[in-house]
Amino acid sequence: MDDKTMQAIMGLIMYGGDAKSNAVEAIQAAKASDFSMADEKLEAAKESLVKAHQSQTEMLTKEAQGESTEITLLTVHSQDHLMTGIAFTDLAKEIVDLYKVIDKK
Incomplete structure (x- = not known):
């Protein structure tokens, strides 16, 4: 596995x-009614996902150009981290919104 692929992974x-860590921190902040911090953490999670997608795009571009990436446990693990980060961020957005509704009542 070359260095560029390892960097992407x-x-x-x-x-x-x-992204996952920031999403969890957003939920914790919302639970404490600190909605500005919750929003900051959600934005940080979003920014991390953009960077992760950039790494993934590098790998996909190589593959599209005919340079297949060796599928290893590390490769699978990296995709798992990305998908977990996406799922946590999506759910955190909904949970933060719910805490905002509850706080208004």
Whole structure:
């Protein structure tokens, strides 16, 4: 596996994990009625996902150009981090919105 591919894989792991962490922190902030912090954490999660997608796009571009990436446990693990980050961020947005509704009542 070449260095560029390894960097892309590590980008998926790192930024996907950051997105998940920020999403969880957004929920915790909303639970404490700190909605400005919750919104900041959701934005940080979104930014991390953009960076993760950039890493994934590098890998997809190589594949489209005929340079297949070796599928290893590390490759699968990186995709898992990205998908978990996406799922947590999507759910965190909904949970933060629910806390906002509850706080208004």
